[in-house]
Amino acid sequence: MGTGVDEVLTSLHRACLGSRQLLSGGPTALLALVAFVLTAAALASSPPLGALLLPVAATANRKVATRERRRVGRLLGTPVEYRYAPLLDAATPAGHGYARRWLTIIVRTLAARSTYQDAAWTAVHGLLGTALIALVPALWAAAIAAVAAVPFWLFVPGTSAAWLLPTALAPVTLLVLRSLPTFAHAQARLSARMLAEPAQARMSARLVELAETRAGALAAHSAELRRIERDLHDGAQARLVSIALRLALAERRMTSDPVLAADLVGQAREGAEAAMGELRDLIRGLYPPILADRGLVTAVEALAARSPVPVTVTVDARTAERPPAAVEAAAYFGVSEALANVAKHSGAGQATLGLVLDDDRLVIVVTDDGTGGADESRGTGLSGIRHRVAAFDGSLALSSPAGGPTVLTIRLPCTAEADPL
Amino acid sequence: MRVVIVEDNVLLAEGLRLMLELEGATVVAVLHTAEEFLTTIGEHAPDVTITDVRLPPAFSDEGVRAAAEARRRWPGLPVLVLSQYVEHVYSAELLSQGAGGVGYLLKDRVSRVDEFLDALRRVASGGTAIDPEVIAELFRRQRQNSPLERLTAREREVLSLMAQGHSNTTIAGLLTLTERSVSKHIGNIFTKFDLPPDDSAHRRVRAVLTFLNS
Numbered sequence: 001m002g003t004g005v006d007e008v009l010t011s012l013h014r015a016c017l018g019s020r021q022l023l024s025g026g027p028t029a030l031l032a033l034v035a036f037v038l039t040a041a042a043l044a045s046s047p048p049l050g051a052l053l054l055p056v057a058a059t060a061n062r063k064v065a066t067r068e069r070r071r072v073g074r075l076l077g078t079p080v081e082y083r084y085a086p087l088l089d090a091a092t093p094a095g096h097g098y099a100r101r102w103l104t105i106i107v108r109t110l111a112a113r114s115t116y117q118d119a120a121w122t123a124v125h126g127l128l129g130t131a132l133i134a135l136v137p138a139l140w141a142a143a144i145a146a147v148a149a150v151p152f153w154l155f156v157p158g159t160s161a162a163w164l165l166p167t168a169l170a171p172v173t174l175l176v177l178r179s180l181p182t183f184a185h186a187q188a189r190l191s192a193r194m195l196a197e198p199a200q201a202r203m204s205a206r207l208v209e210l211a212e213t214r215a216g217a218l219a220a221h222s223a224e225l226r227r228i229e230r231d232l233h234d235g236a237q238a239r240l241v242s243i244a245l246r247l248a249l250a251e252r253r254m255t256s257d258p259v260l261a262a263d264l265v266g267q268a269r270e271g272a273e274a275a276m277g278e279l280r281d282l283i284r285g286l287y288p289p290i291l292a293d294r295g296l297v298t299a300v301e302a303l304a305a306r307s308p309v310p311v312t313v314t315v316d317a318r319t320a321e322r323p324p325a326a327v328e329a330a331a332y333f334g335v336s337e338a339l340a341n342v343a344k345h346s347g348a349g350q351a352t353l354g355l356v357l358d359d360d361r362l363v364i365v366v367t368d369d370g371t372g373g374a375d376e377s378r379g380t381g382l383s384g385i386r387h388r389v390a391a392f393d394g395s396l397a398l399s400s401p402a403g404g405p406t407v408l409t410i411r412l413p414c415t416a417e418a419d420p421l
Numbered sequence: 422m423r424v425v426i427v428e429d430n431v432l433l434a435e436g437l438r439l440m441l442e443l444e445g446a447t448v449v450a451v452l453h454t455a456e457e458f459l460t461t462i463g464e465h466a467p468d469v470t471i472t473d474v475r476l477p478p479a480f481s482d483e484g485v486r487a488a489a490e491a492r493r494r495w496p497g498l499p500v501l502v503l504s505q506y507v508e509h510v511y512s513a514e515l516l517s518q519g520a521g522g523v524g525y526l527l528k529d530r531v532s533r534v535d536e537f538l539d540a541l542r543r544v545a546s547g548g549t550a551i552d553p554e555v556i557a558e559l560f561r562r563q564r565q566n567s568p569l570e571r572l573t574a575r576e577r578e579v580l581s582l583m584a585q586g587h588s589n590t591t592i593a594g595l596l597t598l599t600e601r602s603v604s605k606h607i608g609n610i611f612t613k614f615d616l617p618p619d620d621s622a623h624r625r626v627r628a629v630l631t632f633l634n635s
Contacts, residue, residue, distance in 0.1 A: 269532050276529045280506050289506045293474075293481040302510050306558065 011178050018180020019136045021075060025187060028068040029129030032122040035060055039119065051106065055087060058109045061118040068125065069195050072188040082197045083205055085112050113198065121194040132187055139177050146170040210393070217391035231282050239275035243268045287329050296328045296362075297355065300335050304353055307339045309368070311351045318358040323414035330388045331362055334396070334410045337381045338366040346370025346406055362412045372404035385410070422446040422545060425465050427472035427484065428503075429453045437471065437531065444538055453477065455487035462491055462498070469545035473528075474504040474511070485511050492518050501544045503528050507555045513633040516549065521626055524550035524586070540586065549586040549629065556581045559632060568631060571613045579606040584629045 039057045043050035062084060069080040087108050088101075109115050145166035153163050166173075197205075250264035283289065291299040297315050304311035322328065335353065342351045348370030356363040376382045376398055386396045394412035424446050428434040438448045449465045452458050455476045462470060470491075476483040488500040492515075501524035502515060512525045524544040530537050530552065540550035560569070560577065572580065575596075582592045589607070593600045607625075614631045616624055 273529055273532055284506065290508050290510070294510075298510065302508060305510075306561075 011174060014181055015177035018177070018182070018184050019140070021184035022132055022136055022180060022187070024071055024075070025068070025125075025129050025184075025191075026133045028064055028071065029125055029133055031064045032068075033126030033130050035064060036119075036122040036126040039122070052102075054115075055102075055105045055109045058112075058115045058118070059087065061122055062114070065114075065118045065121060065195055068121075068191050072192045072195075075184070075188045076192060078192075080192045080195060082114065082195065083201070084114055087112075113201070117194065121191065124194065125191060128190075129187065132183060135183075136180070139173060139180075142166055142169065142173045143177060146173060213390060213393045216387055220387055220391045228282070228286070231278075235278040235282070236275045239271050239278070243271045243275070246271070287325065288332055291328055291332050292325075295322055296331060296357070299328075299332055300353065300355060300364075303332070303335055303339055307351070308343045309339075309346075309348050309351050311339065311342075311353050313353045313355070316354070316356045318356075321359065323357070323362055323412070327362060327392055327394075327412050327414045330385075330392055330394070331364055331410065331412055334385045334389060335364060335366065337385050338364075338408045338410075341374065341381065342366070342368045342370065342406075345374065346372075346404075348404075348406075357414075360413060360415045362414050364410045366408045368404070368406050370404050370406060371402075372400045372406050373402045374398060374400035374406050382408075422469065422542070423449050423465075423467045424541075425450050425452065425458075425462065425467040425470045427452045427455070427458045427470060427476065427487070429473070429477050433473070433528070440531065440534065444534065446538075446541075455483040458487050459491060459494075463495070469499040469501060469541060471501045471503060471541070474502060482511070485514065488523075489514060489518065492523070497522050497547065499544045499547065500524070501526065501541055501550065503531070507552050507558075509555050509558060509633060512551050512555050513630070516551075516626065516630055516633060521547045521549050525555065526550060526552045527554060543586050548588075549584075549626065551584050551586060551629070551633075553581070553585055555633075556584050568614050572610065576606050576610055576613075579603060580610050580628070580632060583607065583610075583625060584632055 035057065039050075039061075042053050042057070066082070069082060073079040073081075085108065087105050146169065147167075149163050149165075149167050153161070246264045246268040250261040250268070253261045253264070288299060290302055297317065300315075301313055304313045323331070339351070339353075342348055346368045348368035351366065351368040354363075354365040354367075376386070382396070382398065389396050389410055389412060392412055394410065396411075397409040398406070399408075400406040422445075424441055426434055426437050426441075426448060428437065428451065434451050438451060441448055449467050450461070452461065453476070455472075458470070458472060470488075472484040472488055474482055474484040476487070484502055484504075488502050491500060492498050496518070499522035500515075502511070503526055504511070505528055507525070507527055515523045515525055522544055524540055526537075526540060530540070544550050560581065569577070578596060579592060582595060587595065589600050589603045592598070593603045596603070598606075607628075610628055611624055614628055616627055616631070618624075
């Protein structure tokens with residue numbers, strides 16, 4: 001008995017879920033249908049007029065398709081993305097009048113693969129999607145009729161047995177209702193497939209991105225080399241020269257003027273101490289020793305402990321592997337900069353730092369309860385971190401509405417192997 | 422004073438040996454690894470051990486770990502840890518084992534021979550020697566609601582010298598105060614840190630620990 005009730009409840013649950021999922025495609029299906037019919041009508045009635053209106057139709061299709069991508073991305077759990085080529089941008093000649101501009105747009109529309117992809121999808125989704133949506137109320141009506149027909153046939157005299165047809169078909173209705181989630185998923189997969197960016201386009205976009213990353217990495221590395229060279233040259237190296245000079249003088253005056261010699265040796269020692277301090281600072285800026293000794297988690301905790309604003313640290317390390325040293329350093333300096341900004345500018349009383357580390361990525365989120373309104377362009381710190389992170393194909397996102405809260409997110413891939421896509 | 426040096430870098434080890442022997446200490450042994458330190462320290466029985474933080478094989482924090490481990494096995498074993506850089510995480514770890522006889526200094530301090538030997542003797546006789554840089558760093562982060570906020574400027578000076586390991590007499594000399602007023606300041610610090618009455622050596626270490634962990 002219990003299993004029977006369970007069975008009915010499961011069926012009902014699946015039927016409701018499937019209906020909801022299918023109906024969520026309703027708006028895009030109807031819009032696609034309208035777009036398809038209008039485009040077809042425009043092209044059929046007057047091809048020149050249709051061609052003129054083409055960009056309008058293509059733009060409308062892009063909007064509907066984008067909406068559908070978001071919907072099926074949510075439903076399937078894997079985002080469906082598409083980088084459209086812009087139809088109009090700064091490169092479009094502006095001073096040549098409307099006709100030229102419109103022509104450019106038409107040419108671009110015709111050249112874009114997405115135009116045909118979207119159009120094919122509006123046809124399929126407009127017809128199939130609408131049909132599927134219509135199926136939902138029809139099925140529920142059939143189910144209700146199947147139950148209602150029995151008392152009707154029993155108690156209303158003169159009712160023909162034909163009225164019992166819905167009841168006879170009940171098993172089929174139930175089966176279809178139960179399968180609605182499967183339909184919804186199949187339909188979503190079809191949309192996702194038709195609307196997916198072609199692998200080649202994805203590759204070339206990724207290639208552009210990687211080329212930029214590589215250029216950024218080169219620039220960052222060169223700047224770093226120059227900075228180290230300058231620091232060593234102006235700092236420790238110059239100090240050593242002056243120490244050697246003082247020691248040589250002291251050596252010559254040792255017997256003739258011991259007081260002067262002792263003074264020179266003292267100056268040499270002070271110079272050596274200063275050089276040690278400078279080298280220590282330089283090393284800290286390259287690869288902080290605590291990071292080398294204890295790893296990122298302890299190093300970040302030490303940074304948080306040093307912050308004047310209390311920071312709550314949560315760590316979710318799903319792997320025992322340490323990220324590559326350069327990635328750890330980028331993450332460390334990111335956190336250091338973020339916490340320095342919290343202390344200096346945010347006016348926050350509390351901050352949190354979340355660190356997630358798994359096999360292929362490292363995510364750091366720093367949140368504070370301050371006044372917000374952080375502006376990356378005002379200082380050099382954050383943009384420095386952005387470049388550093390970008391050099392490793394990572395990203396930095398800053399959200400800081402006036403009134404707060406400020407959320408800084410740093411993502412860094414940390415696989416050692418190359419991952420082109 | 423019988424000293425054991427644990428340092429894998431020959432230049433630094435020989436420099437230390439030269440300085441200590443010229444100043445009248447006896448260098449019993451120069452060891453190169455944390456493992457040697459742990460296995461032979463019992464037989465060398467030095468008055469104090471000086472160890473580097475970075476030692477073979479991994480050159481990370483073997484020295485700090487070995488010092489902590491040695492002090493677990495032989496409570497109160499005096500160890501002075503030398504490091505190319507200071508991190509207050511380490512000083513708190515070293516002190517957290519309670520009893521004194523611990524030092525944590527920047528390698529740079531070696532060049533101030535008198536101060537260095539003074540710190541070494543303090544550690545050998547069960548006191549503490551924490552690098553001024555660690556203490557300066559702790560004062561730099563001004564936390565809201567930290568017990569440090571309740572201290573007056575003078576009390577901070579006293580606490581910082583106390584944390585470095587100086588005695589009341591030295592503190593009085595360094596700040597040109599009378600010893601009586603130094604003990605008064607220290608009494609105030611204990612009260613503000615809510616440290617219950619206790620034997621004073623213990624209380625000093627606890628006050629410094631409160632400070633390091635604040």
